[in-house]
Amino acid sequence: MKDKLKQIIIDGLNLEDLTPADINDDAPLFGEGLGLDSLDAVELVILVQKHFGVAIKDMNEGQKAFQSINTLAAYIAEQQKA
Amino acid sequence: MPESSDHTPPPPRRPSGWNSRSVGTRFQHGSFYLLIRLGGKPLAYVLLAFVVLWYVCYPSTRRKCSHYLRRRFPHRQGFWARFVDSYRLVFSLGQLLIDRAALGIVGPAAMRVTFPDGPRLLEILAAGKGLVMIGSHVGCWQTALAAFEHVPTGVNLVIHRAEGDVDLHYFEHQGQVPPFRIIDPLKEFLGGVLSMLEVLRRGEILGLMGDRVFGGDRHQIAVEFLGEPALFPLSPYVLASSAGSPIVVLFSHRIGRDAYTLELAKVIQVPEGISRDTAALRPYVREFAQALEDYVDRHPWQFMNFFDMWDTSPLNDLTPKEMVDRHEG
Numbered sequence: 001m002k003d004k005l006k007q008i009i010i011d012g013l014n015l016e017d018l019t020p021a022d023i024n025d026d027a028p029l030f031g032e033g034l035g036l037d038s039l040d041a042v043e044l045v046i047l048v049q050k051h052f053g054v055a056i057k058d059m060n061e062g063q064k065a066f067q068s069i070n071t072l073a074a075y076i077a078e079q080q081k082a
Numbered sequence: 083m084p085e086s087s088d089h090t091p092p093p094p095r096r097p098s099g100w101n102s103r104s105v106g107t108r109f110q111h112g113s114f115y116l117l118i119r120l121g122g123k124p125l126a127y128v129l130l131a132f133v134v135l136w137y138v139c140y141p142s143t144r145r146k147c148s149h150y151l152r153r154r155f156p157h158r159q160g161f162w163a164r165f166v167d168s169y170r171l172v173f174s175l176g177q178l179l180i181d182r183a184a185l186g187i188v189g190p191a192a193m194r195v196t197f198p199d200g201p202r203l204l205e206i207l208a209a210g211k212g213l214v215m216i217g218s219h220v221g222c223w224q225t226a227l228a229a230f231e232h233v234p235t236g237v238n239l240v241i242h243r244a245e246g247d248v249d250l251h252y253f254e255h256q257g258q259v260p261p262f263r264i265i266d267p268l269k270e271f272l273g274g275v276l277s278m279l280e281v282l283r284r285g286e287i288l289g290l291m292g293d294r295v296f297g298g299d300r301h302q303i304a305v306e307f308l309g310e311p312a313l314f315p316l317s318p319y320v321l322a323s324s325a326g327s328p329i330v331v332l333f334s335h336r337i338g339r340d341a342y343t344l345e346l347a348k349v350i351q352v353p354e355g356i357s358r359d360t361a362a363l364r365p366y367v368r369e370f371a372q373a374l375e376d377y378v379d380r381h382p383w384q385f386m387n388f389f390d391m392w393d394t395s396p397l398n399d400l401t402p403k404e405m406v407d408r409h410e411g
Contacts, residue, residue, distance in 0.1 A: 014358060030272060038273035039301055039317060042324045043357060045279055055283075062276040 002073045004051075012047040013040055025069045033068075041066060048072070054079040115183055123184050123192075123339070130176040134169060144168045146388040153308040153392065154382055174383045178222040178336065185224070192340065197229035199346035203330060206349065207235060212282030212327040216292035216318050216350075218374055219387035221334030222342060223289075227262065229344050236286040237262040240274065262289070275321070282325035290318045292331070292370050293387050303364060304394045307371045308378070312391040314367050316360065322350075323357040329366070331373045335381055347373040 006020035013036065027033035030041065044066070045056050054076050056062045065075035110133070117126040137143045147168040152159065158167060184192040197203075207213050217223045230237050239262050263281075265274040265288075281288050295302040295315040304311035322329045329350040337343050350369050356362040378385045 012358075037301075038275045039320050039357075041272045042275050042279055042320055045276065046324050046357075056276070057283075058280050059271055059274075059276040063271045066272070 001077065002069055005069060005073055005076070008047055008051050009034075009044070013043060023069060027068060029066055029068060029072070048076065052076045052080065114180060115187065118180065118184050118187050122188075123180055126180045126184075127177065130173065130180060134173045134176055138165060138169045138172055143172065147171050149390040149392060150308075150385055150387065153310060154378060154385070156309075170383055171385075174336075175386050178384075178386065181336070181340075181342075182222050182224050194341045195229050195344065196341070197344040199344075200229060202346060204233070206328055206330060207233070207285070207287070209328075210285045212285050212325055213287045214282065214318050214322045214325075214327050214329045215287050215289040216329055216331050216370060217289060218291060218293045218333060218377070219385065220374070220377055220381070221336055221384050223332075223334050230262075230287075233287065236281065236284070237289065238265055238278075238281045238286060239263070239289040240265045240267055240278065240291070242266050242268050275317070278317075278321055279325055282321065282327045288321065288327075290315070292318060293374065293391060294389065302396065303360060303367055304397060305364060305368045305371045307375060307391070310392050311394055312371070313394055313396065314371060314391070316363060316367070319350075319352050319363045319366050320357040322352040323354055323363070326354045329370075331370055333374075333377050335377075335384060347377060 002025060003020050006023045009015065009023070010018050010020065015034075023034060029044075030036045030038075036044070041062070045062070049055050056065060056075075061075070065072050114126050114129065117129055144164060148164065151164065151167050151171065155163075155167060158164065181193065203213075227237070241264050265277050265281075267273045270277055278288050278290075293314060295313060301316045301320075302313045303316050304313055306312070307314075318329060321327070329352060330346060331348040331350065332344060333347050334342050334344050348369060350366050352363070352366045
């Protein structure tokens, strides 16, 4: 799941210089770390819905999920079970 | 929009030292509010005439006006012409602020607001795709909001109040709850974009300014406005493309001492799925810039953006590929 997620992020956000191995599971997605920004977040919401069928419905959920690959993968897994 | 790792976004970079704080002190604003209560707007306008003269004597005030004036009126460049035009522009701003205060102090009866295209807006909203409403620093958008009383969905406005801002929003004069939800891009996680997307997905209205960029330089694009490339935000178009929502360009216009009208200047349909492609978004930003130019052609004294939007130097920090995408031409 995490590797798939990383590949989706790389492809979807045009991070052409990166491979899944370059992305640390615990590194922050935004700012320092992967260096994504707020408009990337908009795209990420769409990508997660498209590829995993999981809607990030509000800001509180997004804030929890968008910390790192680990938190996002956990959020997707939790929502898919529910 | 701001970028942050600790969720406390940095203040927006303003190369010219510009900020959106109110002109004048709390006492000065309070004096105007008192005059409106005692003698209505005419009395406040009398004080305004002198206050504006005082402010326009400062070169810094005329400099702020000149960004717009020298492009809108390129043939009026002399000192006195610029002085008179600056006076007229700042006086218009003062009138709008007094109107806004009167709306809050006296109530809705203080202002007649018409919105001939209201039914068209409702029709667009009925499609259930949400609606990105782009306004501009023209006229007085707060008075125009009176026209939204009967809109059947939530109205959400992206507003940031700078520290030290002392002029009150109209609903604050009587301690009322705002008739719309405020999303503050400098206070919310990731610049509030998740909240913005959320309201669009609920089919609600998201109102943003189309002529002001908050924070990150990557989120702006230079398109021609009044004969030169000027910076416009990309965020409204990215959000519209991501959510599949139409964009409606709305401008308010003061048509008399107690009357405003709200015009639906344009409907912009940004295709879904192009939110990552800045070059593909450019024509839609141009449509907005053209609508704004048409507006200032008709109402030259109601353009209230004193920020130098023609300073495209923030784009110099971008990568070569981004610079090509974001520069005009």
